[in-house]
Each structure stands twice: as structure tokens, then as C-alpha cells.
Amino acid sequence: MKEFLLNNQTELISSSIVLFVLVLLRFILGITIRRIGRFSDLKDIRTRLVLKYISIGLMALGAAGLIFIWGVNIREIGLIFSSIFAVIGVALFAQWSILSNVTAGIILFFSFPFKIGDRITIMDKEMEEQGPFLIEDIRAYHIHLRKGNGELMTYPNNMLLQKAVSIARETADLKTVPDET
Structure with missing residues (x-):
């Protein structure tokens, strides 16, 4: 264990920084989105829904950052992701309207006409x-x-x-x- 910590010290520090920044961003964005929701008299359910979408996006960014930091072989990850995205792409092509409706819901939250x-x-x-x-x-x-x-x-x-x-x-x-x- 001691050898692992010594050999991967920069990766561990970088990973800690990425995780700290993601938690901080989530906290700041959470406060901002809740203020927008209160300021515009929006229902709490809508605010929580947008917070959920932001959290999922931040987790995806964090995963990408950790993959980059730890130097995972991009070709292997690329093969896995291309296979997953091919399956998801076919499924989402059939359900494209769901994505456009969710995106429109987020736009309606922030523009609140x-x-x-x-x-x-x-x-x-x-x-x-x-x-x-x-x-x-x-x-x-x-x-x-x-x-x-x-x-x-x-x-x-x-x-x-x-x-x-x-x-x-x-x-x-x-x-x-x-x-x-």
C-alpha cells in the first residue's frame, strides 16, 4: 500500500483536486439554482430536477477528468465507449423527443418566461x-x-x-x- 501511494502520488493529489473542485462546483451551482428558483417563484420540484441534471453532468465531467489523470489507455476506453454509445445512440434515436423535451425543460427553468x-x-x-x-x-x-x-x-x-x-x-x-x- 505504501508503495502504491508513493508511486501514484501526483495522480492521487490530482484526483483529490478534481473531486474537491467538483464538490465545490456542485455546492455553488446548487445555491445559485435554488436562488434562481426562489427569485422566479418556481416550484421546488423543478429546482430539484435541474439540480439532478447538473449533478449528472458534473459526474460525467469528473469521470472524464479521472480517466485523463490516471492515464487509462484511450484506445481501450474508446472501444468500450463507442460500443456503449452505439447502443445508446440507436435507443436515443428512437426516443429523440425525450432529450429535446428535457433540454427544453431546462431552458424553460432558466429563462422562465x-x-x-x-x-x-x-x-x-x-x-x-x-x-x-x-x-x-x-x-x-x-x-x-x-x-x-x-x-x-x-x-x-x-x-x-x-x-x-x-x-x-x-x-x-x-x-x-x-x-x-
Whole structure:
């Protein structure tokens, strides 16, 4: 054991630094994302979901860093990863919409153009009813919209970013604009 510690001292120190930086980044990003969530009145579930995505990304970066530090043979790792990514790629090609919806959910979290409780109108020709809808929940893959007749509708997050959406405000909230006539 003593020989292992002496022979791999630089790798152990570098690995410790990488792990410390990752934990520090996770802590700082966690605080920042929670503040954004509180500042924009977002549900705690959405904040935790984005934190989960960030944690997974940081773990992937950490694994890549440790592989680089320990000098693992890239050709062997490349063969393993290319095989894994080929299988995953085929599976994800069939499920590409899941990834686009998750990505759109993250974008909606950080841009927060609308939030739960807002009434929105979606300009989509293919929808039988365009709104206004009440936003009840924003999930990782879709948004829950309540129709005027009380019916609950789910709408994919990626479609929400692709279509024009207007937020319906109460007339009392609108500032009066003088007529230019």
C-alpha cells in the first residue's frame, strides 16, 4: 500500500483536486439554482430536477477528468465507449423527443418566461383549442395546462419553445397606452 501511494502520488493529489473542485462546483451551482428558483417563484420540484441534471453532468465531467489523470489507455476506453454509445445512440434515436423535451425543460427553468399560475395562449394551428390555458405544472418532459372547460392537457416542452406563446394578463395589470389618433 505504501508503495502504491508513493508511486501514484501526483495522480492521487490530482484526483483529490478534481473531486474537491467538483464538490465545490456542485455546492455553488446548487445555491445559485435554488436562488434562481426562489427569485422566479418556481416550484421546488423543478429546482430539484435541474439540480439532478447538473449533478449528472458534473459526474460525467469528473469521470472524464479521472480517466485523463490516471492515464487509462484511450484506445481501450474508446472501444468500450463507442460500443456503449452505439447502443445508446440507436435507443436515443428512437426516443429523440425525450432529450429535446428535457433540454427544453431546462431552458424553460432558466429563462422562465412564464410560471405556474399564468394563463397562456399557444399559437398552434394543429390545436383544436388555443387557449387561454392555466399552467398547473411544468415537468421535465411536458407542461400541464388546464383548459377553460376544466379538462387537463399535457403539452411537450419542446413544442412550447417552438410555438408562439402569449401570456394573458389581467386588464388591471396592463398599463394604459394613450391613443395616437
